Amino acid sequence: MTQMKHHVIVIGAGSIGHRHIRCFGDTKRTAVSFVEPREEIRREIESLYPNVRSFASLDEISDWDQFDAAVIATTAPQHLTHAQAMLERGINVLIEKPLAVDVAEAEAFSRTAEAHGKVIAVAYVYRANPLLVQMRDAIRSGEYGKPLEFIAYGGQHFPTYRPAYRETYYRSHESGGGAIQDALTHVFNVGQFLVGPMEKIVVDADHQVLDGVEVEDTVHALARHRDGVMASYVLNQHQPANEMTMTVVCERGQLRMENHRERWRVCTAPDTDWRDFSLPVPLLRDELFVRQADAFLDAIEGKAAPLCDLQEGLQTLRMNVAAISSWRGGQWEAINHQCEK
Ligand SMILES: NC(=O)C1=CN([C@@H]2O[C@H](COP(=O)(O)OP(=O)(O)OC[C@H]3O[C@@H](n4cnc5c(N)ncnc54)[C@H](OP(=O)(O)O)[C@@H]3O)[C@@H](O)[C@H]2O)C=CC1
Numbered sequence: 001m002t003q004m005k006h007h008v009i010v011i012g013a014g015s016i017g018h019r020h021i022r023c024f025g026d027t028k029r030t031a032v033s034f035v036e037p038r039e040e041i042r043r044e045i046e047s048l049y050p051n052v053r054s055f056a057s058l059d060e061i062s063d064w065d066q067f068d069a070a071v072i073a074t075t076a077p078q079h080l081t082h083a084q085a086m087l088e089r090g091i092n093v094l095i096e097k098p099l100a101v102d103v104a105e106a107e108a109f110s111r112t113a114e115a116h117g118k119v120i121a122v123a124y125v126y127r128a129n130p131l132l133v134q135m136r137d138a139i140r141s142g143e144y145g146k147p148l149e150f151i152a153y154g155g156q157h158f159p160t161y162r163p164a165y166r167e168t169y170y171r172s173h174e175s176g177g178g179a180i181q182d183a184l185t186h187v188f189n190v191g192q193f194l195v196g197p198m199e200k201i202v203v204d205a206d207h208q209v210l211d212g213v214e215v216e217d218t219v220h221a222l223a224r225h226r227d228g229v230m231a232s233y234v235l236n237q238h239q240p241a242n243e244m245t246m247t248v249v250c251e252r253g254q255l256r257m258e259n260h261r262e263r264w265r266v267c268t269a270p271d272t273d274w275r276d277f278s279l280p281v282p283l284l285r286d287e288l289f290v291r292q293a294d295a296f297l298d299a300i301e302g303k304a305a306p307l308c309d310l311q312e313g314l315q316t317l318r319m320n321v322a323a324i325s326s327w328r329g330g331q332w333e334a335i336n337h338q339c340e341k
């Protein structure tokens with residue numbers, strides 16, 4: 001194996017951990033090792049990627065100095081414990097979404113974590129999409145005036161993409177599951193990215209279709225973001241079409257990201273055509289995750305800020321928790337936004 005500049009340890013090689021192992025490897029910038037308790041999974045992954053080494057537990061690792069990066073890909077209630085353990089060993093961390101399930105616990109973590117002086121990023125992977133970044137730059141240029149509304153609508157047939165969902169963390173809120181914490185959280189994070197932090201939210205949600213679980217699979221939310229931006233979020237996990245459309249209506253134009261069509265578009269006058277922006281070559285299946293990995297390594301090298309830093313990830317967690325609480329209580333929930341981004 002050629003000597004690499006970085007060595008990343010992926011903690012948890014389940015569905016997303018496996019993907020991180022492959023995608024960090026694809027950057028060609030880092031050696032990759034992983035920790036996974038299940039022996040059959042360790043064997044399978046090692047046979048697929050011969051340069052990758054596995055451990056059955058953190059305790060099996062004696063030489064921590066070899067690692068400069070860790071991906072925390074265990075389930076949400078374990079994220080902070082594993083991230084803390086890595087920071088104490090001087091290792092930069094990319095933590096899977098959602099940051100955690102409990103705001104107080106995440107706030108306590110945030111009070112001490114940054115003092116380690118390491119990169120702490122949260123893996124909200126939509127931010128690795130160059131089209132979304134282009135659309136945000138267009139909004140920020142001021143050409144279209146102030147944002148007034150954010151409207152997100154989407155869904156997918158979750159059982160098709162995660163047939164084992166009943167046996168995973170998805171089945172309960174406590175383990176990080178349900179549509180709000182698992183899927184809508186990505187869209188909350190994009191709303192925050194495009195129009196700033198959310199200030200209050202009211203939610204209707206229900207379990208409508210998904211067999212074998214009781215958590216919500218359908219969510220409708222109204223919200224207000226900073227500067228009075230009005231927002232609505234609609235998502236389900238049972239419709240046939242896999243799509244996500246996110247529109248920002250500004251004073252002098254309407255900008256729309258269409259994830260499923262790999263384009264964003266803008267319309268500036270009634271009865272005129274949309275102007276479309278897409279990439280010269282469509283994104284490959286793993287490309288967002290490879291870009292996310294590259295961005296994390298860039299942040300470690302001091303070349304760029306993390307795509308989503310700890311404070312932004314914490315802010316999105318506050319939205320998740322406020323959304324669940326609003327749905328349970330049937331009232332608007334205010335969101336304390338200490339993060340200006
Ligand atoms: N960004 C994205 O697109 C996606 C993000 N995610 C997020 O990633 C996280 C993980 O999800 P997912 O991969 O689906 O979950 P899985 O349950 O598939 O994987 C979690 C893995 O962590 C392992 N694990 C548990 N405890 C430890 C430990 N102490 N040390 C090392 N490994 C451990 C589990 O092993 P065991 O089963 O033996 O407990 C399991 O293999 C969640 O927060 C989820 O929200 C998930 C999917 C997609």
Ligand SMILES: O=C1CO[C@H](CO)[C@@H](O)[C@@H]1O
Pocket residue numbers: 156158162182183
């Ligand atoms: O983050 C993720 C990507 O979206 C999926 C839902 O559509 C989630 O299950 C997964 O955790």
